[in-house]
């Protein structure tokens with residue numbers, strides 16, 4: 001029996017005929033009464049537990065019914081298959097340290113998979129009733145090259161740019177899009193062609209300076225497209241890319257979560273997501289047109305998002321990755337188990353206190369030491385079940401965003417970033433163990449899950465004595481500056497030697 005069998009499926013029909021059990025919160029908006037005004041690219045777990053909830057609550061608070069979401073999956077139709085039969089309805093199971101609650105969300109009004117639905121997605125991005133596009137497509141989804149510019153050799157992006165070039169010559173926008181950036185650019189092109197008005201594009205991925213990064217990617221990609229200059233000029237005057245800091249720990253949903261939600265709801269929910277109680281959204285107040293009144297339901301709209309984003313990436317996400325690598329290497333399944341290990345907690349505190357905090361300017365009213373403690377308390381929540389292996393994936397994409405800025409700032413100030421080097425060493429040891437088939441967590445082998453896996457595995461292979469040097473030579477991760485820094489190299493060499501038990 002699976003987690004979904006034995007109970008009718010959540011849908012508008014079953015919701016209207018079932019009496020919701022007490023304790024389960026109904027959608028804050030009536031899904032029948034909501035039209036689409038926002039398109040989301042990357043309909044993973046995080047969007048459903050974060051921006052979709054803020055958007056629904058904001059619409060309910062302001063009494064507006066124009067902020068329904070078209071959610072677009074990226075790589076497969078799986079999430080569409082989960083949500084379309086449910087009319088887009090799904091639950092968010094919130095798991096605190098002592099309490100669990102379930103709410104249903106009705107703001108997701110339509111779902112699409114670019115493999116078959118590209119024309120519909122482009123038309124919706126270009127609709128005058130659409131005012132905002134949001135994205136959560138993971139770090140690797142942006143297809144950036146080592147220098148941060150668009151990777152024009154990426155076959156999916158290249159195929160999309162061919163389609164875009166044809167559409168800019170008047171061709172029909174009907175080829176399936178293959179990359180998030182391609183989909184966005186093609187949607188912008190159709191919007192410009194139809195003169196449908198301004199648009200705001202909000203990157204909600206854990207990328208440093210995410211708004212500016214996405215704006216630059218859009219601009220430099222258009223430079224490479226024949227006749228892209230007119231579209232680029234339109235984007236510069238008609239599209240805003242505010243930066244954001246997004247925060248809520250949203251682990252992957254398991255069958256056990258689905259079974260738990262089914263027993264609370266009495267209906268089965270294939271689109272269920274789970275999250276911790278904490279949620280935060282800080283958004284740069286730079287919009288090209290209307291937006292949901294997110295500030296009315298707890299989001300912070302600010303001129304300067306950078307201090308919030310930097311504090312979150314460098315404290316929370318860097319600590320998360322440290323616990324993920326060291327925790328998995330010690331055989332811990334979850335982040336909560338890892339942070340409960342006094343040695344690992346001490347390592348994380350050293351990272352934050354010695355190297356991260358000296359690089360930060362506290363955002364208004366935030367006590368950074370308290371923030372560190374609050375983050376560690378959130379990690380200790382045993383009920384989210386966030387796995388070390390999930391957080392550890394894609395290290396080549398994550399470390400540059402969450403750790404290497406700290407390293408650069410420390411080196412620039414003349415300090416030796418010993419604690420940050422220890423996190424780099426943890427990642428190196430993890431890459432070595434997973435790429436050589438040497439890591440098991442709870443008796444299950446763990447492989448290396450990273451878009452650069454072949455390059456990393458090749459660098460990890462060979463004598464332990466030169467492991468740190470071979471890995472630091474992967475310049476797409478470390479850049480020429482860190483690969484060329486004797487101070488950093490020496491710190492990483494020492495930390496790797498300590499971790500793998502050899503002489504530096």
Ligand SMILES: NC(=O)c1ccc[n+]([C@@H]2O[C@H](COP(=O)([O-])OP(=O)(O)OC[C@H]3O[C@@H](n4cnc5c(N)ncnc54)[C@H](O)[C@@H]3O)[C@@H](O)[C@H]2O)c1
Nearest residue numbers: 042043044045046074075136137138141205206248249250
């Ligand atoms: N889960 C969290 O706790 C959390 C918290 C804050 C921010 N985020 C941000 O949200 C992102 C997504 O997290 P999630 O929990 O929704 O993950 P998820 O695995 O549930 O969903 C990831 C989404 O990105 C798409 N994607 C993945 N790889 C891609 C690729 N190579 N090209 C194009 N699209 C790709 C997937 O199709 C999916 O839509 C994270 O990478 C992070 O930047 C997540």
Ligand SMILES: O=P(O)(O)OC[C@@H](O)[C@@H](O)[C@H](O)[C@H](O)CO
Nearest residue numbers: 206246247248249250317320391
């Ligand atoms: O989402 P990822 O996989 O990029 O990173 C894993 C976690 O560090 C991250 O998702 C945190 O849970 C999140 O950033 C908390 O807001």
